[in-house]
Amino acid sequence: MNKSRSIFIKKTKEWSEHEVSFVREVLGHTFKNMLNGNELNHEISVLLTNDEEIRELNKKYRNIDKPTNVLSFSIMSDTTVNELRMIGDIAVSKEKILSEAKDQNKTFNDHLAHIVIHGFLHLLDFTHDNNEDSIIMENKEVELLKMIDISNPYVDRI
DSSP: OOOOOEEEEEEOTTSOHHHHHHHHHHHHHHHHHHTTTOGGGEEEEEEEEOHHHHHHHHHHHHOOOSOOSEEEEEOOSSOEETTEEEEEEEEEEHHHHHHHHHHTTOOHHHHHHHHHHHHHHHHTTOOOSSHHHHHHHHHHHHHHHHHTTOOOTTTTOO
């Protein structure tokens, strides 16, 4: 069997096919740069959704009753299906990305790429639970974004 990276994307009506393609490109880039040449035998599922659905997921799985920009559900293990190793699932809210991009004076695509990469890194056990972990994760995000010509999302923070 010919191994190939699998990115499964399901979307709600808010998301355009162009946006789905963009997310697929960002994830393809991130796979290539984070899985050290082993990206072709990994699988990820993505739900591109809205505030209502991500709020339900956030409440159900994190007991937080509000929408968020991204949720990551890591299932990285030695379990393989059809020779593909499952990494996990990511859910992204378009409404939240749009509002945050506007509030942060960023383009939708730049912020979307950042949040998708952020979610993917969580699947690989990157965290921001403390200052040291935050710095490590943010540096990796900046590095990956730079490779696709997106500027550092943290430079304008106060």
